[in-house]
Amino acid sequence: xxxxxxxxxxxxxxxxxxxxxxxxxxxxxxxxxxxxxxxxxxxxxxxxxxxxxxxxxxxxxxxxxxxxxxxxxxxxxxxx
Amino acid sequence: xxxxxxxxxxxxxxxxxxxxxxxxxxxxxxxxxxxxxxxxxxxxxxxxxxxxxxxxxxxxxxxxxxxxxxxxxxxxxxxxxxxxxxxxxxxxxxxxxxxxxxxxxxxxxxxxxxxxxxxxxxxxxxxxxxxxxxxxxxxxxxxxxxxxxxxxxxxxxxxxxxxxxxxxxxxxxxxxxxxxxxxxxxxxxxxxxxxxxxxxxxxxxxxxxxxxxxxxxxxxxxxxxxxxxxxxxxxxxxxxxxxxxxxxxxxxxxxxxxxxxxxxxxxxxxxxxxxxxxxxxxxxxxxxxxxxxxxxxxxxxxxxxxxxxxxxxxxxxxxxxxxxxxxxxxxxxxxxxxxxxxxxxxxxxxxxxxxxxxxxxxxxxxxxxxxxxxxxxxxxxxxxxxxxxxxxxxxxxxxxxxxxxxxxxxxxxxxxxxxxxxxxxxxxxxxxxxxxxxxxxxxxxxxxxxxxxxxxxxxxxxxxxxxxxxxxxxxxxxxxxxxxxxxxxxxxxxxxxxxxxxxxxxxxxxxxxxxxxxxxxxxxxxxxxxxxxxxxxxxxxxxxxxxxxxxxxxxxxxxxxxxxxxx
Numbered sequence: 001x002x003x004x005x006x007x008x009x010x011x012x013x014x015x016x017x018x019x020x021x022x023x024x025x026x027x028x029x030x031x032x033x034x035x036x037x038x039x040x041x042x043x044x045x046x047x048x049x050x051x052x053x054x055x056x057x058x059x060x061x062x063x064x065x066x067x068x069x070x071x072x073x074x075x076x077x078x079x080x
Numbered sequence: 081x082x083x084x085x086x087x088x089x090x091x092x093x094x095x096x097x098x099x100x101x102x103x104x105x106x107x108x109x110x111x112x113x114x115x116x117x118x119x120x121x122x123x124x125x126x127x128x129x130x131x132x133x134x135x136x137x138x139x140x141x142x143x144x145x146x147x148x149x150x151x152x153x154x155x156x157x158x159x160x161x162x163x164x165x166x167x168x169x170x171x172x173x174x175x176x177x178x179x180x181x182x183x184x185x186x187x188x189x190x191x192x193x194x195x196x197x198x199x200x201x202x203x204x205x206x207x208x209x210x211x212x213x214x215x216x217x218x219x220x221x222x223x224x225x226x227x228x229x230x231x232x233x234x235x236x237x238x239x240x241x242x243x244x245x246x247x248x249x250x251x252x253x254x255x256x257x258x259x260x261x262x263x264x265x266x267x268x269x270x271x272x273x274x275x276x277x278x279x280x281x282x283x284x285x286x287x288x289x290x291x292x293x294x295x296x297x298x299x300x301x302x303x304x305x306x307x308x309x310x311x312x313x314x315x316x317x318x319x320x321x322x323x324x325x326x327x328x329x330x331x332x333x334x335x336x337x338x339x340x341x342x343x344x345x346x347x348x349x350x351x352x353x354x355x356x357x358x359x360x361x362x363x364x365x366x367x368x369x370x371x372x373x374x375x376x377x378x379x380x381x382x383x384x385x386x387x388x389x390x391x392x393x394x395x396x397x398x399x400x401x402x403x404x405x406x407x408x409x410x411x412x413x414x415x416x417x418x419x420x421x422x423x424x425x426x427x428x429x430x431x432x433x434x435x436x437x438x439x440x441x442x443x444x445x446x447x448x449x450x451x452x453x454x455x456x457x458x459x460x461x462x463x464x465x466x467x468x469x470x471x472x473x474x475x476x477x478x479x480x481x482x483x484x485x486x487x488x489x490x491x492x493x494x495x496x497x498x499x500x501x502x503x504x505x506x507x508x509x510x511x512x513x514x515x516x517x518x519x520x521x522x523x524x525x526x527x528x529x530x531x532x533x534x535x536x537x538x539x540x541x542x543x544x545x546x547x548x549x550x551x552x553x554x555x556x557x558x559x560x561x562x563x564x565x566x567x568x569x570x571x572x573x574x575x576x577x578x579x580x581x582x583x584x585x586x587x588x589x590x591x592x593x594x595x596x597x598x599x600x601x602x603x604x605x606x607x608x609x610x611x612x613x614x615x616x617x618x619x620x621x622x623x624x625x626x627x628x629x630x631x632x633x634x635x636x637x638x639x640x641x642x643x644x645x646x647x
Contacts, residue, residue, distance in 0.1 A: 018228070042598060045587075049587045
């Protein structure tokens, strides 16, 4: 789980953080305006590719994607 | 009783002078939106009234009275004037929904310069084409967005000043950058406002078309007349209202109704600078006791998707009146809002070029869910034949929406693009580029766009711009971009792509291309789906037949394929 958190956090920083904002596992991503609802689609795609899973669209909610911790909980639900 | 009273009575003998008189504006005299939104409200005895309640994503809050926004806009105006910004220079606002965005908008107008608001999620290429077209003199931004400006700075010799509103004291400023921290500046009480006239340019908003680069829509200070009155009669703004316009001022709703309409009516308005979540939004409404809520179909459908349990957690009894804009509001959303909030969202139809509402549902009027409503008083609108450009004489016919030019907030031209501007008019009508029908009671019913522009979440995306960006990706040989149906956003961007030799379609390449477009243009323009195909459908002369791909996505008849290359 910790490794996954680091992978997800590093990806979010690389792809969505424009400045030197520090990110923790609990930083609000969607409600904090770091990842917008359109960009969430590419983050979901990354998770699906990386972990070879399929996240149903109705589970990919702004709430479920709102922090690295929440994302990892969601991913773990779909890992075999 | 609503502000508009009886719609049928209002359309009789309507004249825009109603708004001129209410605003004490005399034709030919000075009219400055910045002044009307601040100084005038103070002169009316509301200097201590709260003008703006701003809340950040962490729940932090700032409040400004009308006197505060008067002083702040003076201070910003003075700073810009001291930098050497002249009337009619273009000053770009490239910020999140922070207070400085709203206050700078008014400050720029006060010195007679032209505000060029741009959506802060734009990538460097989207930013560059718009600044280049406007030959922008200065940009006001945050340090988080400054890297995008720095990346393209060498290509913009005309951009003299990059004004950073939240500089990092530990880091030196770069070339052409200047720090401006509003809260540290001495407040300017006495300020000479530039004597703009009705036709003086005010705002330059950019919008996308099917082909070519984005167009700069030029508005003038006289637009205030329409924006003030439509806010009063359609949004039904009352002195006691707490108003929330959810739009970003990077787009026209966020300025016409998120700044000008609200402040010129002297109401208290709230701004939430945080990403969307149903919980956050309902909490915000309950906390600030919002009474008038102007939002968008995409947001409403997202709230529908979030379910009704979450609504029960909050007290939303303050809501008095709801309206929507950006794309057609489906009847299900109207019925849903009436059930869960006890009042329907009233759809309003207009666009960047019109500057204010054109066809809308009015308070007190019979609402037909799914209808656009009726023309605002003073607006002559109809549906015309797409070839003869003559109005239909029968009801129910689908044709082009057509509006008689001449309302106060109509665009005056496309910036440096008079030719495209002239093409918007046919047979004495202005054509917004949408299709609809009119029923036997005079209600308009939206059918769709008359071109290939994609309306995603209420924002127009040019397929041409996305296709051009895709071609810059090293793996992409050819591309075609169309709209794909989507429950929440109405439409999303879908790309069909052929690859260059040596590249193989894969999930990773798909994601790489998505991110490439997102960073170059914007998250809105990012294809939500990419389909790799061997060949794009083309005419024998080599033109990509986008309509075939569009029909496939929408399950429509493909139509005439006689010119198809490989037929």
